[in-house]
Amino acid sequence: MAEQTLGIIKPDAVKKRVIGKIITRIEEEGFDIVRMKMLHLTKEEAEGFYAVHKDKPFYAGLTDFMSSGKIIVMLLERDNAINHWRKVMGVTDPAMADSGTIRHSYGFSIERNAVHGSDAPKTAEWEIKYFFKK
Ligand code: CMP
Numbered sequence: 001m002a003e004q005t006l007g008i009i010k011p012d013a014v015k016k017r018v019i020g021k022i023i024t025r026i027e028e029e030g031f032d033i034v035r036m037k038m039l040h041l042t043k044e045e046a047e048g049f050y051a052v053h054k055d056k057p058f059y060a061g062l063t064d065f066m067s068s069g070k071i072i073v074m075l076l077e078r079d080n081a082i083n084h085w086r087k088v089m090g091v092t093d094p095a096m097a098d099s100g101t102i103r104h105s106y107g108f109s110i111e112r113n114a115v116h117g118s119d120a121p122k123t124a125e126w127e128i129k130y131f132f133k134k
Contacts, residue, residue, distance in 0.1 A: 001079060002077050002078065002079060002081070003077070003078070003079065003080060003081040003082060003121075003124075004034070004075060004076065004077045004081055004124060004128060005075075005076050005077075005081040005082045005085050005117055005118045005124045005128075006073065006074070006075060006076070006116075006117070006118045006124060006127040006128050006130075006131065007026065007073070007074040007076045007085055007115065007116065007117055008071055008072065008073050008074070008115060008116035008117075009022050009023075009071060009072040009074075009114070009115055010065075010066065010071055010112070010113065010114055010115060010116060011065060011066065011068050011069030011070065011071055012065075012106075012107075012108055012112040012113075012114060013106050013114040013115065014038075014069055014070045014071060014072065015069055016106065018106050018114075019072060021105075021106075022102060022106070022114070022115065023072075025088065025102060026074070026076065026088075029078070029084065029085075029088050030078045030084075031076040031077060031078045031081065031084075031085070032076070032077045032078065033074050033075070033076060034075040034076070034077050035074070035075040035132050036072060036073070036074045036075070037072070037073055037131075038070050038071070038072050039070065039071055039072075039073060039131075040067070040069065040070050040071070041066055041067045041071065042067055043063060043064070043067045045067070046062075046063040046064075046066040046067040047059075047063045048130070049066070049127070049130055050062055050063055050066070058110075058111065061111055062111055065111055065112065073131045073132075075128055075131075075132055081124075082117070082118055082119070082120065082121065082124055085117040085118075086117050086119065087101075088101065088102060089101060089102050089103055089114075089115050089116075089117050090102060090103040090104050090107075091103070092110055092113060093107075093109075093110040093113070094106075094107025094108065094109065094110070094113050094114070095109075095110075102114055102115050103115065
């Protein structure tokens, strides 16, 4: 059954000029890109998106980084979209990510890890609304 998830190409990957490579991979993995836009988040918008992490030690750095440059947000759809996108991204820390994953190929550090994806159906619904269904 078709499922939706939110994908983000983060500022590090935009600056590295690998948007095209990441989008090609998304299409090759069978996702439909239902909606897509380029944005430069304010610090407040980044804080709102990552509010679930507001008590974490990395929250300030993460939200500074996510508001440091342009990002691409995408509503992605295919069967098992949430888990499949997580598999294609690889684990959060690029140093631990399997070879062939996007984070292994393009990530730099646990913070500058090239892409984001929703981690569960409830989160996906909330994250998609945050960018596309306000
Ligand atoms: P993301 O999938 O966007 O979801 C939350 C983000 O927080 C995560 O990717 C990482 O970029 C970041 N993150 C998670 N753990 C750490 C950490 N220990 N240090 C810095 N950033 C982190």
